[in-house]
Each structure stands twice: as structure tokens, then as C-alpha cells.
Amino acid sequence: xxxxxxxxxxxxxxxxxxxxxxxxxxxxxxxxxxxxxxxxxxxxxxxxxxxxxxxxxxxxxxxxxxxxxxxxxxxxxxxxxxxxxxxxxxxxxxxxxxxxxxxxxxxxxxxxxxxxxxxxxxxxxxxxxxxxxxxxxxxxxxxxxxxxxxxxxxxxxxxxxxxxxxxxxxxxxxxxxxxxxxxxxxxxxxxxxxxxxxxxxxxxxxxxxxxxxxxxxxxxxxxxxxxxxxxxxxxxxxxxxxxxxxxxxxxxxxxxxxxxxxxxxxxxxxxxxxxxxxxxxxxxxxxxxxxxxxxxxxxxxxxxxxxxxxxxxxxxxxxxxxxxxxxxxxxxxxxxxxxxxxxxxxxxxxxxxxxxxx
DNA sequence: AACAGTCTCAACCGCCTCGAG
DNA sequence: TCTCGAGGCGGTTGAGACTGT
Numbered sequence: 001x002x003x004x005x006x007x008x009x010x011x012x013x014x015x016x017x018x019x020x021x022x023x024x025x026x027x028x029x030x031x032x033x034x035x036x037x038x039x040x041x042x043x044x045x046x047x048x049x050x051x052x053x054x055x056x057x058x059x060x061x062x063x064x065x066x067x068x069x070x071x072x073x074x075x076x077x078x079x080x081x082x083x084x085x086x087x088x089x090x091x092x093x094x095x096x097x098x099x100x101x102x103x104x105x106x107x108x109x110x111x112x113x114x115x116x117x118x119x120x121x122x123x124x125x126x127x128x129x130x131x132x133x134x135x136x137x138x139x140x141x142x143x144x145x146x147x148x149x150x151x152x153x154x155x156x157x158x159x160x161x162x163x164x165x166x167x168x169x170x171x172x173x174x175x176x177x178x179x180x181x182x183x184x185x186x187x188x189x190x191x192x193x194x195x196x197x198x199x200x201x202x203x204x205x206x207x208x209x210x211x212x213x214x215x216x217x218x219x220x221x222x223x224x225x226x227x228x229x230x231x232x233x234x235x236x237x238x239x240x241x242x243x244x245x246x247x248x249x250x251x252x253x254x255x256x257x258x259x260x261x262x263x264x265x266x267x268x269x270x271x272x273x274x275x276x277x278x279x280x281x282x283x284x285x286x287x288x289x290x291x292x293x294x295x296x297x298x299x300x301x302x303x304x305x306x307x308x309x310x311x312x313x314x315x316x317x318x319x320x321x322x323x324x325x326x327x328x329x330x331x332x333x334x335x336x337x338x339x340x341x342x343x344x345x346x347x348x349x350x351x352x353x354x355x356x357x358x
Numbered sequence: 359a360a361c362a363g364t365c366t367c368a369a370c371c372g373c374c375t376c377g378a379g
Numbered sequence: 380t381c382t383c384g385a386g387g388c389g390g391t392t393g394a395g396a397c398t399g400t
Contacts, residue, residue: 090387
């Protein structure tokens with residue numbers, strides 16, 4: 001027996017949504033709430049299939065959706081979670097308040113994935129690519145390959161890693177806007193987002209390194225999420241003020257009938273996925289310990305659901321073997337380099353803002 | 359200015375999961 | 380326990396914007 005196709009019917013419209021259609025859908029959901037998607041098109045006077053309506057709402061029209069550039073912290077979270085969970089976009093998106101799985105997926109495919117490949121890292125396994133690294137990354141002086149994990153470890157452990165051997169850092173924080181600051185719309189004037197292009201000038205290896213130094217920020221983010229304070233709080237840490245500025249500015253109660261559920265949703269998933277025994281509020285939080293324990297938690301979960309490589313997160317950080325006896329030593333070596341603020345592209349005590357980056 | 363190539367991301371497709379009956 | 384349908388999810392596509400020549 002074959003399943004009946006979701007969207008069968010004459011005259012169903014496909015393709016980009018118009019402003020008029022958006023208005024109809026928003027108006028209907030505002031009045032009647034979500035659910036019953038199959039019936040919504042008819043009731044709302046739309047020539048669309050229910051599934052299309054649900055996607056349009058969930059990925060674009062829903063009020064509590066944050067659009068635009070991904071922050072540095074968001075990138076870090078995506079990379080970390082992808083390393084431990086793989087292409088579980090909905091799971092990853094749950095850790096990024098107001099981001100949709102589709103947006104996370106797109107951002108991974110168009111930005112982060114390429115960055116990893118450029119650095120000779122397999123985006124699937126987060127381990128160094130087996131074959132010869134991308135020549136584009138083997139451009140350091142004296143023929144050193146900065147994408148080579150052995151080089152990374154060697155240099156970091158000796159404390160001699162110089163920024164000159166690293167490509168220019170590249171998170172969205174220091175991506176340089178090249179063009180198109182004007183309001184460019186698509187879809188015949190529908191509510192499309194601004195389109196931005198950025199000059200690629202970064203190194204994912206370095207990005208991964210920075211994960212370590214920004215652990216406290218992640219901790220703050222997680223803590224804030226768990227406490228439900230992301231939604232309305234105005235006492236977030238400086239960098240988070242920017243990350244979630246739209247959140248705090250958004251008057252969810254004006255429209256969103258689901259505000260409580262969305263807040264609770266985030267909190268529940270954070271509690272579910274993060275070990276709450278961590279002292280995440282501690283500014284001196286030991287990231288290496290965090291990585292180790294978080295990895296173990298994720299590995300257990302992965303095993304329970306069928307097995308994503310349990311060494312991924314640890315190997316991701318150590319960049320080399322999975323010799324666990326040496327992992328902490330490697331991380332310590334990294335930390336020596338990483339805490340060198342002279343190389344850190346922004347002031348962690350200030351708001352996240354392009355102007356704060358080199 | 360025109361064209362071709364590249365990039366981005368909204369939207370679609372089809373399979374999967376889960377709950378109701 | 381089985382069937383069915385609604386909703387969820389991840390992979391893919393293609394229109395349009397952008398860049399380079």
C-alpha cells in the first residue's frame with residue numbers, strides 16, 4: 001500500500017509565497033492558532049498544501065524567529081553539536097533560541113561546512129581529512145600546513161603557535177560585509193530577509209580553538225537559557241546582549257500566542273541535553289573539563305540512539321588521536337595559546353559588534 | 359553593459375515517527 | 380497489534396542575487 005501524497009489537488013500553488021498569502025496565513029493562525037495544517041489552506045483561503053503552510057509559518061512567519069547573521073557563539077554551538085550529533089538540525093536548532101532547523105541547516109551547508117573542508121577537516125566526522133589537505137590551506141610560510149592537526153598540536157603544546165601560522169579568523173563576528181547593505185527583497189516583495197554576502201577570511205581551526213576560550217560565554221548562554229531568561233531578561237552578559245538583542249526587544253506577548261510554550265521548550269531541551277551539574281556561571285569555568293564531560297554525555301546518548309562516533313567531540317578538540325591519556329595535556333597546551341588575548345579578535349567584555357573586531 | 363559562473367536560502371519532496379482509533 | 384493520518388525532519392532543488400571578467 002502506498003502512502004497518499006501530502007499535497008494532491010488541482011490548482012495548488014507552489015513556489016515563493018506572496019505578501020498576500022503571508023498575510024492570510026498569519027491572520028488565520030493569529031486567530032485560530034497552529035495545528036490542523038491540512039485544513040488551514042482551505043479555511044485561510046490559500047491555494048497551498050497544508051505542509052507548505054506549516055513550513056512557511058515555522059521557518060519564516062512565526063514571530064519568535066531570529067533572522068540575520070549567526071553570532072560567534074551560535075557558530076560555536078552549531079559546530080560543537082554537529083560534532084556530537086551529526087545532521088540533527090532540529091536538535092541543534094533547539095540550542096539556538098529563535099533559530100529554525102532550516103536556517104541552521106542552510107548556514108551549515110553554505111558557510112561552516114565549507115570552512116571545515118577548507119581547513120582539511122571532514123565536516124561529516126569532524127576529523128582531519130584522510131587524504132592530502134586542501135592546497136588552499138597549505139599556504140603558510142616555510143611550507144607548514146596549518147590545517148594539519150599534528151602541526152596544530154605540536155605548536156600549541158610547545159606554546160609557540162604564532163598567529164601568523166593561522167589563517168585569519170572567520171566567524172560571523174569578524175566576517176567583513178562586502179556588499180548589499182541595502183534592502184534586497186525576493187519573492188515578489190514578500191517578507192524575505194536581507195541578503196548578505198561576506199568575505200571569507202577565516203580559519204575554522206581557529207574557530208574551533210576559540211571555542212575553548214569562549215566557554216564561559218557558552219556557559220552563560222546555556223545558563224540563561226535554562227533559567228528562561230533569554231526571553232525577556234535584560235541582564236544577560238555583554239556579548240549575549242547582542243546575540244539576543246532582538247530577543248529582548250521583541251514584544252512576544254503582542255502577538256505570539258505560544259510564548260510560554262516556546263520559552264518552556266527551550267528550557268526543557270537545555271535541561272535535557274546539558275549536564276546541569278556544571279557550574280556554567282563560573283567565569284573561570286574549565287572548558288577542557290566541560291568538553292570531556294559533555295563529550296561523554298553526548299557519546300552515551302549517541303550510543304543509545306544507534307551510535308554516532310563517540311570520540312568525535314574529543315577528537316575534534318584534540319585534533320589528533322583519541323589517546324585519552326594525552327587529551328587533557330593537549331587541551332592544556334591549546335589553552336596556553338588560546339588565552340593569549342592579543343590574538344583574540346574582540347574584547348570579551350564588550351558587546352558583540354563588528355566594530356569590536358580586528 | 360552584458361554575460362556566465364557562483365552563492366544563498368526559501369521552498370519542496372519524500373521518508374520517518376508517533377499517537378489515535 | 381495493526382492501520383492510518385498528521386506532523387516532523389533532513390536532503391535537495393532552483394530562483395534570484397551577487398561577483399568576476
